[in-house]
Amino acid sequence: MDEHNKDLALKLIQETKTIALVPSKIAATDSFGAAVGMYFTLLDMEKDVYFVYPGKVPDDAAGLIEKDRIISNVDERELLVSIDYADTVAASAHYSTEGESLRIKLGPVSKDFSPMDRVKVELVGFEFDLIIVFGAQELEDLGGTFTNLRESFSSAHLINIDNTERNELYGDVNLIDPTALSLSQQVFKYTSEWKMVPNEKAARAFLTGMTYRTPN
Template sequence: MEKKEKNNLIIELLGNAKSIAILPNKVGGADAYCAGVGLYQMLKAKDKNVSLIYPGKIPDKCENLLKKEEIVSDVTGRELHVSIDYSNTPAAKVQYSTEHGVLYLKVGPVNKYFEVSRVHTELKGMEHEVFITVGAQVLEDFGQTYRELENELHSAKIINLDNTDRNFRFGHFNLVEPFADSLSLLVLTSSVEWGLNVTKEAAETLLVGISHRNPIVG
């Protein structure tokens, strides 16, 4: 696939995606982290619903690039969603209470033939349409994070950004540039091609990554 065609498809994918997650590889150190954060900041500036997933310790001198609450460090957490279809019932009140860690929900009035099958539960939390990986040669490089998100990753579209020819091209879109001096520089050039605005905040973040670039392997 020609690079221009690939970039056009990525622009369309990012534009239509309702939820995007960015996964910097911890092995890539400050460079991979800053590349991911810079991309996160640019997508946030476009009002995209984007998450940065980075469990564990933030690289040195990068701690203040993002607020702690903006970083998803626990990928095991989910939200329990409960829905009750009370249509065609006279239900007009909803009450809830908690006791000893148990939530009690009361909806009424409903008739005695109300079908409990109209009550549904669902776990949600990591259903992203697009994952952008930064600095990983294979998905397994993410270790426990990959194991926790394996189903979600294989259900989503993956944009794979890397600067080593050892990359296994596991993404739906692979931007692998072995001659790129750093991942942060690769994100900078790619973001311009994707029509993203390189904000002052993102530029400063990427500059930190470029200054901490790792030697290119391969």
């Protein structure tokens, strides 16, 4: 294993705030457990971390991470409406629905209040600074996730973690160790070398991945 690559990976993790973890379905419970272990470890480091995994969770990994923590569709966006009511006496806000329309009422405001200047509408979604992929020999192994994250993959830094010689080295940093018995063992080893301390949930995930590893 190239120590330089491990140092680069640690530097990226330390210096970035918003991180997406993307386990491959091909490596099943092993990659899922490795990613969950890293997820809870990074949460303890106060990172803004997202777990991206569409579809059914592997049976052996059920319960490792709460369903509401899993992002199954990164293509979805939210509509954010911001209203600047500075220098007004607005004291209340109400909303109601009319058919399929949402109506928002803020008041009182003066007759000179300008919606064009004061109301901002935008689509917000997932913007990742760093993406860590677990157990994918090539990005196409991620299927629809790669398609939906294509723009993010082109703009974010990418760490590629795998334990097979067949990996195509598509990352900005490639952590490939064919001698590792499992991805979960491999990632747990990195966290130890990086002086990260897995909490109970992370340790359970790593152990589960090691137990149900997929042969190289």
